[in-house]
Amino acid sequence: MTGLLRAVRGRAFEDVHWLLYAYNAIVIALLTAFLCLTQYKIHMSMGAYAFMKQVHALPFSPLESIFLTALAFLLLTLFGWMYRLGSGDNRARLYLLLMLEIAACMVLMRSVNFAYDGVVLLVVADMMQRYEGHHRAYLLIGAMVVLYLIANVNLGLYQTKVIPFEAYISYYDSTTQSVLLALRSACSSLNTILFVSYLVLLIKNKNEERERIRLLNEKLEEANQRLRAYAIHAGRMAETRERNRLAREIHDTLGHALTGITAGLDACMVTLESAPEFTRAQLARIRDAAQKGITDVRRSMKKLRPDAMEKLPFQEAIAAMTAEFAASSGMEVALDVQQWPANLREDQEDVIYRVLQESLTNAHRHGQAKHVRITIGENVGILCIRIADDGTGCTEVTPGFGLRHMQERLYLLHGTVNYESADGFTVEVAIPLSGGGSVHD
Secondary structure: OHHHHHHHHHHHHHHHHHHHHHHHHHHHHHHHHHHHHHHHHHHHOOOHHHHHHHOOOOOOOHHHHHHHHHHHHHHHHHHHHHHHHOOOOOHHHHHHHHHHHHHHHHHHHHHOOOOOOOHHHHHHHHHHHHOOOHHHHHHHHHHHHHHHHHHHOOHHHHHHOOOOHHHHHOOOOHHHHHHHHHHHHHHHHHHHHHHHHHHHHHHHHHHHHHHHHHHHHHHHHHHHHHHHHHHHHHHHHHHHHHHHHHHHHHHHHHHHHHHHHHHHHHHHHHHOOOOHHHHHHHHHHHHHHHHHHHHHHHHHHOOOOOHHHHHOOHHHHHHHHHHHHHHHHOOEEEEEEOOOOOOOOHHHHHHHHHHHHHHHHHHHHOOOOOEEEEEEEEEOOEEEEEEEEOOOOOOOOOOOHHHHHHHHHHHHOOOEEEEEOOOOEEEEEEEEOOOOOOOOO
């Protein structure tokens, strides 16, 4: 609604501007017709000699007067229109157009023998519309002074030797002279009224435009403040997510490796005297598991993937990780891949790897399981993973650090996880393979 009112007011402002031009065109046309008609009457009444004795210049012929007046007014309108539409970046062009408009105004007033000076207000109106800042105030004042000096003072009459308007009306009787002078005064007054109306609308439009710009600046500043606050909040959230990500990486890598090492060392303590060769081989596997765990921790701190996933294809990395954990912990792990997705994204592979790591670690650490079965398959665009162990299970699942991070990882892929504790512990994971998108850390 505000925009509509602003458009209507702007339209009214333009209408008054063009009405000012149209009114002056009518006054100039009537004045030219009066001068030409008076010259014709003087000529037909054989009073040309007496008329010429009163003046000191030759008047234009009617055709010359009409042609010069029409051409000057058309040029005045054209230069004024170009001046108002001109770009403010090219000041030299604007000043040139303004000078041409002033020149056309002088020629127009000369064509009617300076009998009407209302066209000066057309030039002033154009200058007022393009007035911006204090640097143009002196130009505006100077131009107005020069125009009115030429129009209202006898400077123009003395320099150009034109025939004054009073010489034309002296041909008529006193009553007609009074009427003609009153009409000229009324035309000037009405022109001034139109000019003042134009200025009122111009000032109102400029004030409304400044107010609109001020409100826009306030809204922009408010939006910038909200944006800065959001940027700070987003930075803190990103920092928190990064800390959580690093915590998950360290927990998954170091916790997984240490669980396997602990289980292997427990086995070594039992077989140290009865089976030294087995113990030696078990210690070698524990050493390898510890070394890989250290490598994974280093890579996690550098925001890289697990070492096995860097060196091996994903399926082989999964098989190697489960086999190594089984060997170091003594827990039997069966990996059953029923159907493997053709194209997994890197972030999906990372989450699957960490989910399997965490599930194996929990099965051994908390459930003391002897057997774990991992089943992987795809069902209608959903990757389904089931990890079932024969451990002690629990009556109520209370997600700790590892399970919470498992949930967070799956949330990033719009996946889900369910737990079941009956004859052991079962973890069921579902990850959408398409359409779900990914929310990266």
